[in-house]
Amino acid sequence: MFRLSNNLIGILNVVTFLLSIPILWAGVWLSNKGVTECEKFLDKPVIILGVFLMVVSLAGLIGACCRVSWLLWVYLVVMFLLIVLLFCFTIFAFVVTNKGAGEVVSDKGYKEYRLGDYSNWLQKRVNGTKNWNKIRSCLVDSKVCTKFAEKYVSDAAEQFYSQHLSSVQSGCCKPSNDCQFTYVSPTNWTETNGVYTNPDCRTWDNDPKTLCFDCQSCKAGLLDQLKGDWKKVAIVNIVFLVVLIIVYSIGCCAFRNSRRDNAYRGKLGA
Known part of the structure; x- marks a missing residue:
């Protein structure tokens, strides 16, 4: 029986995939239409973010819906690394913005x-x-x-x-x-x-x-402006971290379910 965790991971990754499309489009648009140095400076990071979200969401979607264990494993590894990096960046942001005031x-x-x-x-x-x-x-x-x-x-x-x-x-x-x-x-x-x-x-x-x-x-x-912006970003990152940890936990359940389903089908085939 298809597990609830697999359905949740599938839905979450469909949403992420849909979000990656306008992000990728924005990066391509900036690359082709950008006039100022500011706009051109942003195009590559935006394109990389769009491609990253698209690939990861596809891996999670196919892994959860088609019960492909190795894709789910890759998805979970990437998610874990993302959680670690985001946690480190949040700590770093608070440290470097601790000093300075008007x-x-x-x-x-x-x-x-x-x-x-x-x-x-x-x-x-x-x-x-x-x-x-x-x-x-x-x-x-x-x-x-x-x-x-x-x-x-x-x-x-x-x-x-x-x-x-x-x-x-x-x-x-x-x-x-x-x-x-x-x-x-x-x-x-x-x-x-x-x-x-x-x-x-x-x-x-x-x-x-x-x-x-x-x-x-x-x-x-x-x-000083950057300091204020980074602190706001760090607070948003904390919320995002909590969401990522919840998604990661659901993904672990989906991975376990896929392995069990594959093992069960293997026994039936034997």
């Missing part, structure tokens, strides 16, 4: 960000010229500072200073508070004479394509 500035609604406050591993990811050039290109293409300038263009200095800016807006779209530049508009500041202790003050430029995209504060602002 610095509250007196009489300002926004915070300032320092690269040295974040974990060494994260700092290395943005300090490399090759990596940062790609990230910088993404920031420019996303028009994060253009939208920022349009949103606050009518603000007087006092109004602007009271705004609650995102970490990327604060770090990349305006000069550091250390520079004491004179505010003209959100992305237009007049440089003042003086000795600057913060190297970002010399890096700032009013050119919309430059601004503070090469500043340490911009890298720190990005890391």
Whole structure:
């Protein structure tokens, strides 16, 4: 008699297979139609994820529905490795995002960000010229500072200073508070004479394509946003881990059932 666990594994893998189709299609679309560096950067991982989900779901589906024990065994091995990798990544995500936070500035609604406050591993990811050039290109293409300038263009200095800016807006779209530049508009500041202790003050430029995209504060602002995103992903991963463990347990039952069914059919054949 066909077991409930086999039916459940079959249904779950049909759903996974159907989900893999739009994921794979999205990867192929990005590969052919992607214009910006950001879009092209995502195409290969998305294609790999789509193919991986499709192959694994097919293995689980055929193994459970056709009672092919060796396919179910492969499916369970892959699932086990996925659980281990996801668990390790979740722990790693919590560890590398444990350090770093914005610095509250007196009489300002926004915070300032320092690269040295974040974990060494994260700092290395943005300090490399090759990596940062790609990230910088993404920031420019996303028009994060253009939208920022349009949103606050009518603000007087006092109004602007009271705004609650995102970490990327604060770090990349305006000069550091250390520079004491004179505010003209959100992305237009007049440089003042003086000795600057913060190297970002010399890096700032009013050119919309430059601004503070090469500043340490911009890298720190990005890391702060990344830190928040990774923590959210880690929480989702915990939920996903629980689901994977349940599916893996059901898969083990289906594997045991398939072996019993095959052994029973073998005895009948004999």
